Amino acid sequence: RRTAAVIPAAGRGVRLGPGAPKALRTLNGTPMLIHAVRAMANSRAVSLVVVVAPQDGATEVKNLLAEHALPERTEFLVVPGGDTRQESVRLGLAALPADITTVLVHDAARPLVPVDTVDAVIEAVHDGAPAVVPALPLADTVKQVEPSADGSPEPVVATPQRAQLRSVQTPQGFDRALLAEAHATVTQDVTDDASMVEQLGVQVVVVPGHEEAFKVTRPLDLVLAEAVLARRRA
Ligand code: CTP
Numbered sequence: 001r002r003t004a005a006v007i008p009a010a011g012r013g014v015r016l017g018p019g020a021p022k023a024l025r026t027l028n029g030t031p032m033l034i035h036a037v038r039a040m041a042n043s044r045a046v047s048l049v050v051v052v053a054p055q056d057g058a059t060e061v062k063n064l065l066a067e068h069a070l071p072e073r074t075e076f077l078v079v080p081g082g083d084t085r086q087e088s089v090r091l092g093l094a095a096l097p098a099d100i101t102t103v104l105v106h107d108a109a110r111p112l113v114p115v116d117t118v119d120a121v122i123e124a125v126h127d128g129a130p131a132v133v134p135a136l137p138l139a140d141t142v143k144q145v146e147p148s149a150d151g152s153p154e155p156v157v158a159t160p161q162r163a164q165l166r167s168v169q170t171p172q173g174f175d176r177a178l179l180a181e182a183h184a185t186v187t188q189d190v191t192d193d194a195s196m197v198e199q200l201g202v203q204v205v206v207v208p209g210h211e212e213a214f215k216v217t218r219p220l221d222l223v224l225a226e227a228v229l230a231r232r233r234a
C-alpha cells in the first residue's frame with residue numbers, strides 16, 4: 001500500500017490577472033506551488049509527489065523543488081501539463097509507478113491546506129472509501145440561473161436548500177485504479193475529479209474540509225493567503 005499526490009499546477013491563473021503562471025507566483029516570498037508541495041509531503045503517508053508543471057515550465061519547477069527544503073523521505077516527479085485541468089491530472093496519473101494504490105489530487109492553487117485535512121482524506125480511503133472529498137458547508141445561498149450571454153439580468157431557475165450543499169476542496173483521495181478508470185472513460189468537461197468517479201456510478205463521500213484549504217483564484221485571495229501565512233509564523 002503506497003500513496004502518491006498529484007498536483008495539477010499547469011494553469012495560467014487568468015482570474016488572478018496578468019503575471020507568471022499562478023502556481024509560480026509567490027506568497028510571502030515562496031512560490032504557491034512549493035507551499036502546496038510541502039502540504040502534501042508533510043503527510044507521513046505520502047511517499048511520492050507528482051507535480052504537473054506549466055507546459056514550458058517543467059525545468060523551472062524542477063529547479064524550484066531543488067532549491068527549497070522538502071522532506072527527505074518524499075520522492076518527486078515533474079511532468080508537463082495539458083490544456084485543461086482534467087488533461088493535466090491525466091498526465092500526472094500516467095506518471096505514477098505501478099506500486100501506488102492510493103492517489104490524492106491536490107490543486108497547487110490550494111497552498112495552505114493543513115496536514116490534518118490531508119491525513120483525514122487518506123485515512124478515509126484506507127478505511128475503504130474509494131473516493132473521498134474534503135468539503136465545507138456554504139455561507140452564501142446558491143441560486144441556479146439561466147446564464148445570459150449579453151449581460152442582461154439572469155432569471156433564477158431554482159434555489160437548492162443550502163443545508164444540503166457543500167463547497168468542495170482538495171486534496172481529493174481515490175483508489176488509484178478507480179481514478180485511472182475514470183480518467184480513461186469520462187470525456188465530459190468537469191471541474192473536479194470526484195465528479196468523474198460519480199459518473200462511473202461509484203459512491204463518493206465527504207469528510208470535513210478546512211477554511212485554510214480555500215482556492216487562490218482572484219487577487220483578494222492572495223491577500224488572505226499571505227495573512228494566513230503571517231499568522232502561522234507569528
Ligand atoms: N490546472 C492545470 N492545468 C490546466 C488548468 C489548471 O494543472 N490546464 C491546475 C491549476 O494550476 C490549479 C488547479 O488546476 O492548481 C485548479 O485550477 P484553477 O484554480 O482554475 O487555476 P487556473 O486554471 O490556473 O486559473 P484560471 O482558471 O483563473 O485561469
Ligand code: MG
Pocket residue numbers: 011
Ligand atoms: Mg482554471
